[in-house]
Amino acid sequence: MMTSTDLDALMTDLGQRARKAARILALTPSAAKDKALRAAAQAIRIDTKLILAANAKDMEAGEAKGLSKAMLDRLMLNPARVEAMAKGLEDIARLPDPVGRSLAEWTRPNGMSIARIAVPLGVIGIIYESRPNVTADAAALCLKSGNATILRGGSESFHSSQAILTALKGGFTACGLPADAVQMVPTTDRAAVGVMLRLSNYIDVIVPRGGKSLVERVVAESRIPLFQHLEGICHTYVDGSADLEMAKTIVLNAKMRRTGICGATETLLVDRACAGTHLAPLVAMLIDAGCEVRGDAVAQAADARVIPASDADWSTEYLDAIISVGVVDGVGAAVEHINTHGSHHTEAIVAEDSQVAETFLNGCDSAIVLWNASTQFADGGEFGMGAEIGISTGKMHARGPVGVEQLCTFKYVVKGNGQVRPG
């Protein structure tokens, strides 16, 4: 354990280095950034053995510590996963440069031209848990968007992350980028996170990537703006006008394609108008596919295998093969339910009636709303935005997928020929 004075000095030094690197990265041309990303990919490939050896250390410690099977799987690297990391960097290199885009341009009556130009945010702090690949993904997305990164990985993945960082830094500096373009907090001391969250002079935005307790801690302590993703309590509403076959296809995919992702549907709402025809087949399909169904009284009546839902079920992110199913009185009640119990992430309606669909799309106060498509599309890649650093459930700056464009801010560039303000 470091003293708090030492920790403050260490973190301030990290912050100052990052700020300095950020000023250089902001002015680095696209080609230089892309070359550095490809060099980092190669460095990761070359370092595969070192990375796997470091990961073996983390895995051993994790097993000794009694980490769950799911956590160990997230922690584990193998040659295929290392190669996927390298390929991920090359994919990011191929994205268009988000920096320097003109977002709007206009000319004032006095002849001044004004342009809103995308520029990097500056320094981005990433606080994450066991997945070591976040080290490469997050640093690469930040670099592509001209930002410096300060990474704070989980203690479980410390050695793996350090090995990945070494490869990244090697690739970046070989191409002339500053060594401090990406840095990692060099201690697993939990107090370092607290210090990091108060470094508002040096860090422009914090991205917490991890479970609910990590995010809650960051939200409570941070003095720095966040890209926050608390949870994904996503809904699919089957309207009375829905085609049953389409509803079945969408609901099955939305719930069961992958149950552990944030865009998985956690609650199915069925319009009372079609409950008689649609509810039983939907419920039976889910149960037959291996999903536990927790339902209201109507859902329970529709299938004997349905378990009674408790109040808490309507606000639970299961991330598992479990779904809550309820019957509502039309689209208005569905919207009301979603705005009350949801997490403002992603909601879908299945309906043939376009007016009902509009009511749903306008009424749900969520980052993503879909009509006749699966909630599992809630993903930057599926949106065509390239890789993402996460899905934001906040409303400020970025909402929904946070890709390289969302890692930028903008400035106003005004050009005149001597104009002064009258009056």
Place this chain on the structure above:
Amino acid sequence: MMTSTDLDALMTDLGQRARKAARILALTPSAAKDKALRAAAQAIRIDTKLILAANAKDMEAGEAKGLSKAMLDRLMLNPARVEAMAKGLEDIARLPDPVGRSLAEWTRPNGMSIARIAVPLGVIGIIYESRPNVTADAAALCLKSGNATILRGGSESFHSSQAILTALKGGFTACGLPADAVQMVPTTDRAAVGVMLRLSNYIDVIVPRGGKSLVERVVAESRIPLFQHLEGICHTYVDGSADLEMAKTIVLNAKMRRTGICGATETLLVDRACAGTHLAPLVAMLIDAGCEVRGDAVAQAADARVIPASDADWSTEYLDAIISVGVVDGVGAAVEHINTHGSHHTEAIVAEDSQVAETFLNGCDSAIVLWNASTQFADGGEFGMGAEIGISTGKMHARGPVGVEQLCTFKYVVKGNGQVRPG
């Protein structure tokens, strides 16, 4: 003083009412919002006498309390200022509706269409000090952008703000808008601000409008994202390539047109390359215009009336007829000085050399950068954005002028015909 339990209950009630109103406002058509704004303008005109009587009470208390002349002037209303408030509401009614704009649209290979649509932020909390007109301006900008507002005015302007609020509410409800579209914290208890800053379930963004100590308190305590404007330490840099006459015109306007606004230049930097020809005339002009000049050694040598600048002068927002003047070694040193000592608000360069200008515009990490124009243009109205709720010096969401478009967030609206995610 209320007990903290009472205060929590009171503020939670306010928040819940605001959230409910926000859901209605988000779906209210443009014409209905604009009609309500015009009705509120008329109500303010009709209530002029009541508003002035309430203001007289505040002025009397303010004088008894020994408020400064400047504060009393900010607090004071007269018939012309009341009429300006009413006209301000009508101006806002005439702005285009920012809600529902399509910010981007594309189609995926699987046929799904995706649109990024502007929607209101939700509930906006405004914490302000003595200017009672903020009550009308802020509430109107929020309403225009479909948001509900919770106002927390200064205790000095309490009666004036209440009278203005009554008129606004009268206008809004007469047009069928919810009474809770705009609410005011009904107590001057300072603890209410602390409670408000933790109401993250009900308030989406906080706008502090006031002096540095108010903003610092809000930054330190808020659990809610902010549109933050700490200070405007703005610079004008006169490059070696600058035309002296243009430099004089711009510098005089940038410093002296109005010294109390955040876009006023506080530091003049002169390129050493032209110090011999440009520095003395610029300094003499400022002093002759009644400005106190605090300079470095070179500036002191240029004019005997220059006072030595202390270290603190380079990071001071004077908001007065005072300027710090220093000589720097070219555009690189100017950018370095500005990024180190400035507040990331607004900076101008006077130069004929376009490459030097590009270096400056790209290098300054500020919300607004100008080439051959006065820093006093840093204003939403001057940018053609209509009225503004403030100038943000933060980088997240809104940077620079915060107008009705910046009071919106967006959602992704996805339309399909049964698409599910493969794999």
